[in-house]
Amino acid sequence: MYIESALSNHEPALRRETPESLAAEGAPSLSSLFARQPVERFEAGAAVFWEGDTAAHVFEVVDGVLRVFRMMNDGRRVITGFLYPGDLVGVSLERHYLYTAEAVTPVKLRRFARNRFQSEIHSSPELRPQLFAQLCDEMAAAQDQMVLLARKTAEERVASFLLVSARRLKSVAGAPLVEIPMTRLDMADYLGLTIETVSRTMTRLTQRGVIEPNGRHTILVRKLRTLAVLAGECDEDDSSGETGVPEAGAVRRAVWPH
Amino acid sequence: MYIESALSNHEPALRRETPESLAAEGAPSLSSLFARQPVERFEAGAAVFWEGDTAAHVFEVVDGVLRVFRMMNDGRRVITGFLYPGDLVGVSLERHYLYTAEAVTPVKLRRFARNRFQSEIHSSPELRPQLFAQLCDEMAAAQDQMVLLARKTAEERVASFLLVSARRLKSVAGAPLVEIPMTRLDMADYLGLTIETVSRTMTRLTQRGVIEPNGRHTILVRKLRTLAVLAGECDEDDSSGETGVPEAGAVRRAVWPH
DNA sequence: CGTTGAATTGATACTGGTCAATTCTAGTGG
DNA sequence: CCACTAGAATTGACCAGTATCAATTCAACG
Structure with a gap:
């Protein structure tokens, strides 16, 4: 069922x-x-x-x-x-x-x-x-x-995780400050990756200015929309606006060209 | 929860x-x-x-x-x-x-x-x-x-799938004849693989005598114990006996060397 | 301030993905 | 009944994304 x-x-x-x-x-x-x-x-x-x-x-x-x-x-x-x-x-x-x-x-x-x-x-x-x-x-x-x-790349997995973590917060106006209490090993074992891949992926997100680490367990999300796009499951229109948290109850399409 | x-x-x-x-x-x-x-x-x-x-x-x-x-x-x-x-x-x-x-x-x-x-x-x-x-x-x-x-190899995934499929059958005495009604693409999208990898993996299982395809949607499982071992989550003792279906309510260990 | 586990970074290997070419097989229609 | 066909499956050659192994670097804590 x-x-x-x-x-x-x-x-x-x-x-x-x-x-x-x-x-x-x-x-x-x-x-x-x-x-x-x-x-x-x-x-x-x-x-x-x-x-x-x-x-x-x-x-x-x-x-x-x-x-x-x-x-x-x-x-x-x-x-x-x-x-x-x-x-x-x-x-x-x-x-x-x-x-x-x-x-x-x-x-x-x-x-x-x-x-x-x-x-x-x-x-x-x-x-x-x-x-x-x-x-x-x-x-x-x-x-x-x-x-x-089953289907997401390493970057999509990490982005998805950070996004969900960000959504858990009472969204502070502007860029949310996300607490990541778990270790990289925990993240890796949750995302089906290795610590090294998690680490490298976060480094890349940092270099691109999407996130900004603040110590090892706190992350400032600078480009939430970009993060949402990178995460996969959302329509990838503008990533310029960079406004608030994308609402949870997003629309889902029902198209499937067989 | x-x-x-x-x-x-x-x-x-x-x-x-x-x-x-x-x-x-x-x-x-x-x-x-x-x-x-x-x-x-x-x-x-x-x-x-x-x-x-x-x-x-x-x-x-x-x-x-x-x-x-x-x-x-x-x-x-x-x-x-x-x-x-x-x-x-x-x-x-x-x-x-x-x-x-x-x-x-x-x-x-x-x-x-x-x-x-x-x-x-x-x-x-x-x-x-x-x-x-x-x-x-x-x-x-x-x-x-x-x-x-998250963690199984292609071979373990395919073996797990075949094993569960075999368990769904009223286990015919000896080697179970498993019906696989879905296409390779369905299997791939279920197992997080590609059709090619599913196909290659099944070919290898066939060459090793673990399974014996009978048409594209029927498979004779020749070595059920081996399949269970290949599937991962079971203790890998003898794969020689090749007797009946491993019972569902298997023991689970509670050890975790941290 | 030193220690130690955590995290990052780099070099390399390998599993599984991608692209492409056959081969199979279940239908379909002659 | 059998050849034809189209989609499904297999196989091969090659590539890419992650894993693995190893070496630093970092940061929290005593």
Whole structure:
């Protein structure tokens, strides 16, 4: 079966309103479920759970960034996603986790027993559509990632990543200052490249004036439109204007000359 | 949020029992929802819907195979999945489909109005977990595909594809005879390769006696264990035995030397 | 200020892509 | 029933984009 996102380009449906805001208003939301759980802290690099562990809990990211990855038996690593505040980890029907979750930055999480989570979801007509929406968003993101991995060049991949990172920010007027908390190795394993290729590509983007690194984990995006064009999936008209962030709900064409 | 499959290796949770069997028994199942809808036929190559179309319906595949794909604006195509009898297409919260669905073979479908589908799901405590299970399966399959696209070699990709195709069959005793209904171009666009590379890789597998083509769309798998090893994600012990199909629920390790 | 892992940069290798030429095969029509 | 045809698949020669290997350089932290 195939599902789609409630919002194009994977702005997560529920991420806009912070967990706190909803919980405070008493509106039933997925994160309000977790609100009473104690906050647990993980230092950067620490694993929340491992691929193969018994999947006993569902987690909500409260603060920080997680990486979620799978390893091939010879050590090749694939990061299937990064998780941000408001995201859930470990929702599943499987007895064991199918991936490892690690803290990229220091992370705060809330934990919920799996079976309790399931029964809460099952019995709440408010929560169910929200969970469903998150699944749809995640599926859409996975499909974008498949497009990236299957057909995009190194430059398109890096540009796509930076673009999505830029969109995650509350777009500061003009050029957004993007935080890249993860290492180049994380980026490489997420984009299906090597560190060297990621590094070279970013150097080239810098030389062309598209981005302007500010330390290793902060990047000023100087030409957002250019970045969007380089990323692939958008119509490549003017890259001169260099105005604000291209809106998320962009039009999609339905033409395919067979 | 991240979810996992109810069954490893993406044997779909609900696919085993045919739609008919369940519907006949009156057991509430996703496909029983569709059972009263008229069957629609699509000839090979016909589109069921296009990326960008208003997403007004959900479809159940009754017979045949669909390909689901997205196009980049310059024509690069990525097939994100193939759909088989029992699968649903078009489940979404989005107003428009995010991908095109086309018939690979002559296909029979049943159609269900989107809002009716949603309310049925919403009001049925039996159906909901089944839909959830399908979402989980699909998410797990998407993650496998990301691993394939991000890190596997051409040979590993082709081997993985043939292996999954072989597993879909009711494993005939000994060497399974695998049907590959799609063209090489479909395979290439699914595996992130070119037709030429797919072709060369299959030729090499044939020369090594791993597979034995029987026409262009049928393949006798002579060395299933070898194929499994070549596919990557399985421990590569003996490839001599060449006995039955490796079971789906294989063990996963949880080691990661950081 | 020194140390160490991360990142960058360079030289070279190799997998898979591109372009082009056959060869196959499933239809089609005589 | 069989030759013809057009698209699909295979094969080959060559090329390009990334990976690999190796050497610096950078920057965060003690």
